[in-house]
Amino acid sequence: MSTDYQRAREALGARLRELRFTCPAGRLTGQQLAQRLGWQGSKVSKLENGKQTATPEDVRAWADATAQPEAYPELAARLAGFETEIRSWRRALANGFRPMHEGLTAEINRSSDIWVWEEAVVPGLLQTPEYARHVVQRYADLLEVTKGVEDAVRSRTQRQEWLYQPGHKLRVLVWEAALRSLICPPSVLVSQLDRLAGVIGMDTVELGVVPLSAPVKIVPANGFWILGDRLVVAEDWHAELWLDDADNLALYRKVWKTLRESAAYGPEAHTIVNAARRALKP
Structure with a gap:
């Protein structure tokens, strides 16, 4: 996987973690968020650490579960950006x-x-x-x-x-x-x-x-x-x-x-x- 792409995944993961920490009702643990979403706890960890690629449905559910639905457009834009641009042939073949x-x-x-x-x-x-x-x-x-x-x-x-x-x-x-x-x-x-x-x-x-x-x-x-x-x-x-x-x-x-x-x-x-x-x- 390209370095640029992995960095973009990690940056998105950091943003997801930030939303978990700043939940209006109080900071959530990874396990608490996983329970709200009906996910395995390992999925929350993988997404936050850039070990798994989020889907649009994942980031929408994350924004809603952390009571910050207004963050979804930003998350979706980040996801769309590194899905289409970071792996571009021109970028990959620069060297x-x-x-x-x-x-x-x-x-x-x-x-x-x-x-x-x-x-x-x-x-x-x-x-x-x-x-x-x-x-x-x-x-x-x-x-x-x-x-x-x-x-x-x-x-x-x-x-x-x-x-x-x-x-x-x-x-x-x-x-x-x-x-x-x-x-x-x-x-x-x-x-x-x-x-x-x-x-x-x-x-x-x-x-x-x-x-x-x-x-x-x-x-x-x-x-x-x-x-x-x-x-x-x-x-x-x-x-x-x-x-x-x-x-x-x-x-x-x-x-x-x-x-x-x-x-x-x-x-x-x-x-x-x-x-x-x-x-x-x-």
Whole structure:
């Protein structure tokens, strides 16, 4: 998690603690506030110490429980501010790609189980170096980042050692569009598709492909990673979101499982990958 983001969480936590201390009817203990809210005492502690990300509902309930509802707009503004700006790509990439990639690599290495959905690109843990170079360069051009592209490519390549460690499992879902997107030259994509076909059947990889022709129960948008039972990393054009609260974890698990219902596996997935390859090189 970025330092800026963590500092913002801690600052919000300090403000929440201040509201608990200045309750008009008298200072509340953490346990007393938890009882008023119907929460576990540990949740109050985690929020105040920046160990958990508050939701808008959390800060509204906190303001009401401390009899200071007028504080809610300020709390909501703080929350919205660090949710959207602190994790912005421009801020995260101010020193190039390397620090951001190192942070994600550390989180991946802490995980034994990872669930991935990608609608537009082959996931980083399965990318060839040349394909990764083109993907990273596209982001660098868009965001005007001038350094660290090769560091990012090396980091992505080294990160793949995770796949060969005992006890690890990568469950990947990709939309067929990701197999056909010419984010790179056709020759590079051919090699990437060969790599993808090669991982089908690996003990540590479960690859599902959602065909373009398959009916889906949810809009197949916004790539994301679920790292164990503790963290979701989701991407948008302006920012990378790191979400660790129970509600968001549950939501993204539900999204992943819903998309999985439309996916093809095994020989069927292999057929879709090979069809995309043949379309590039008849």
